[in-house]
Amino acid sequence: MFLKKIAESIKNNQYILEKKEINPIVQFINKNSFKSPRIFSDIGEDSASIKNNDKLILLTTDRIKTTFIEKFSFGAGFSSILVSVDDIYACGGTPLAVSIIMSVKDEGISQKLLNGICEASRKFQVPIIRGHTNIHGQCYELNSTMIGEIDKKDYISACNAQEDDKIILVVDFNGKIGKASKFYYDTTTFESSEIVLKKRKSMNVVAKSHLANASKDISNGGIFGTLLQMIKYSNVGANVNIKKIEIPPVLKNNKYDLETYIKMYLTTSYILSAPEKNCSQIIEIFKEYGLDARIIGKIIKEKNLLRINNKKESIDVIRF
Numbered sequence: 001m002f003l004k005k006i007a008e009s010i011k012n013n014q015y016i017l018e019k020k021e022i023n024p025i026v027q028f029i030n031k032n033s034f035k036s037p038r039i040f041s042d043i044g045e046d047s048a049s050i051k052n053n054d055k056l057i058l059l060t061t062d063r064i065k066t067t068f069i070e071k072f073s074f075g076a077g078f079s080s081i082l083v084s085v086d087d088i089y090a091c092g093g094t095p096l097a098v099s100i101i102m103s104v105k106d107e108g109i110s111q112k113l114l115n116g117i118c119e120a121s122r123k124f125q126v127p128i129i130r131g132h133t134n135i136h137g138q139c140y141e142l143n144s145t146m147i148g149e150i151d152k153k154d155y156i157s158a159c160n161a162q163e164d165d166k167i168i169l170v171v172d173f174n175g176k177i178g179k180a181s182k183f184y185y186d187t188t189t190f191e192s193s194e195i196v197l198k199k200r201k202s203m204n205v206v207a208k209s210h211l212a213n214a215s216k217d218i219s220n221g222g223i224f225g226t227l228l229q230m231i232k233y234s235n236v237g238a239n240v241n242i243k244k245i246e247i248p249p250v251l252k253n254n255k256y257d258l259e260t261y262i263k264m265y266l267t268t269s270y271i272l273s274a275p276e277k278n279c280s281q282i283i284e285i286f287k288e289y290g291l292d293a294r295i296i297g298k299i300i301k302e303k304n305l306l307r308i309n310n311k312k313e314s315i316d317v318i319r320f
Contacts, residue, residue, distance in 0.1 A: 044233030077116025092207020240297035
């Protein structure tokens with residue numbers, strides 16, 4: 001019964017449904033846009049990449065929802081940097097700089113947005129080098145575009161999960177419930193720059209070690225929304241034992257159950273796929289950098305299929 005409840009919760013997750021709606025747009029762009037041999041990776045990646053000799057230039061872009069801007073302006077500004085930072089680190093890269101586009105109707109909200117943007121810029125040590133502002137706009141808009149870099153040989157794709165890989169869930173257990181939503185798990189606003197950067201640099205170490213086949217940071221779709229994107233673009237499936245998913249103590253103390261937890265935006269958290277022989281070393285690396293990492297399932301050959309189990313029985317949940 002509980003397994004079915006979790007399956008229904010995944011299928012009805014609004015953020016997962018929104019991701020499915022994007023597919024026709026992606027397909028149209030793939031078919032009709034200009035292609036260049038300098039592009040190393042593009043659609044489906046947390047950070048697209050452009051060839052630059054032995055290095056890759058990384059690029060990611062994100063939009064913050066209007067309701068978030070209106071209700072939690074400082075947090076929206078902070079998040080505009082955070083989401084792009086984690087996209088860059090997810091593939092093993094290092095952020096270099098960011099550009100911001102901002103449109104506001106109210107001067108008070110404008111200042112709070114700017115305060116949040118600059119606070120995150122300092123915390124993640126990413127300079128703001130370009131942008132466009134409209135301070136007398138008709139609506140609220142906030143977008144960030146970040147560039148980074150990585151050695152070409154170290155790049156971890158989000159689209160390279162391989163059959164029989166183990167699935168590793170990485171979570172920062174030192175977090176708290178976010179102010180904006182019970183579905184936001186905050187691990188950064190209260191920590192020092194040194195701590196938040198150290199934890200993210202664990203992904204740099206994993207990338208340089210060439211131990212993982214694929215990785216993604218956990219964002220709006222939660223654990224399963226993120227995993228579904230990975231298997232879709234990797235053209236594989238996934239089978240997850242829900243009993244292997246550990247809820248952080250602070251959330252347990254606040255009566256969070258698994259159904260709620262798997263819907264959360266988990267900052268400083270990642271999903272990786274890797275050969276079984278490499279998993280213990282990967283888990284040790286994350287432990288050294290203060291993150292909890294554990295195997296929760298494996299990659300299967302059935303394309304785009306998410307299956308969940310409780311060790312005794314299993315359910316085919318969704319084909320993305």
